Amino acid sequence: MNRGNERLISLLQQPGSDVQVRIANSIWSRKGKPFHSDFTKANQAFYDAKITELDFNSPNAPDTINDWVNKNTNGKIPRMIESIDPMEVLILMNAVYFNGGWKKEFQPSATKEESFKLQDGSTKQVQMMTQSGSYEYLQEEEFQAIRLPYGEGQMDMLVILPDESSSLDALHDKLWEDPNRWHESFQSNRGEIKLPRLKIEYSEKLKEPLKAMGMTLPFDEVHADFSGMAPVPPNLFISAVTHKTFIEVNEKGTEAAAVTSVHMAGASAPIDEPFQVTINRPFFFAIEDRQTDAWLFVGSVVEP
Incomplete structure (x- = not known):
């Protein structure tokens, strides 16, 4: 599956002339919280993910992550998060930027x-x-x-x-x-x-919709199993999923950006x-x- 995604990302970022596609991934972990090297190495190798250990207690931590979002959406989504919950130990970000004439x-x-x-x-x-x-x-x-x-x-x-x-x-x-x-x-x-x-901006919290679609186990504080990512305890679970999209369609073409963040707690x-x-x-x-x-x-x- 990792190799399939690696190939897909590579193909999508070769869209031909007059079209730009950029797909970026990042993982931000709380300073002092260890994660398995196999997990971080796989994300770097197959998803070209930026891996950063960050002091989540610093008041500047949200700005650091938002700067990455802003850069990778060409300024179309300048802010993704306002604060970091004290219980959160990992934040995963995925950004897609498209500009086509x-x-x-x-x-x-x-x-x-x-x-x-x-x-x-x-x-x-x-x-x-x-x-x-x-x-x-x-x-x-x-x-x-x-x-x-x-x-x-x-x-x-x-x-x-x-x-x-x-x-x-x-x-x-x-x-x-x-x-x-x-x-x-x-x-x-x-x-x-x-x-x-068209010029549309959309933002939504996806935890409840995902649960309604049947994805319940990853949000369960007791039964979720992410032991392949980090030593337990503490038991990791997904605490929030947020998605933002921007799209503009005019006479010259289309510019679009989207960011999905997955927040994981104990x-x-x-x-x-x-x-x-x-x-x-x-x-x-x-x-x-x-x-x-x-x-x-x-x-x-x-x-x-």
Whole structure:
């Protein structure tokens, strides 16, 4: 598994011209708390992780970690943590930064103010970008899907728009029934795409959602087993998981960053007519690598 991740990280960071992908990992341990050398060496060897022993009691400790986050997200996520709990002995950080120019840029002169329908039925005026061309496109009864390539085409943005008679929730159910189908190529067709400019920041505590999904044992103070990481006692368990994301989509391309921290304590039929996709209601998107089928970022936009 370690070697597989090492290969994946290497491939993702070779996205072709006009696209930048940076994946960074770091481990911050409380000064004086020993961890197994096999654990730290594996993280350095396979994940290129920065390993640092840090005085968690120092008032400057959060700033030291936040400086690393800020640097590795190109300033898009300047702060990740405000304080360190006295019981915490290890903080793991994972940062992903993406900056991709569209293979075909949108012309700013074609961007116009249009209405975007929100989930409560009201509308909001947004700056809607427009372009025409040939794209991978898929249309089925309940949705339209299109791929907008970055750079040389190795990476793209997949956009899936539910039909007006459907909903984002229904799309999610269909999406996760068989995620593999979304990695297949769509047929190339000519048409027009209208996409709103986006600038979104998202932050969430993930402990309770992860537990609800069935990941309960790692959070259990008594039964969690991380003895492969450090001598016991004390018994290690995950005390918090935090995720932050920033994404901006404009006429030139997409810039995105995400950081996750883990705190540990003691085929359709051909389409002859040109299509039109107008993203003027809640939709799903993914920034994907076609070489590995990996999704670097996924999200649903309910209000641009």
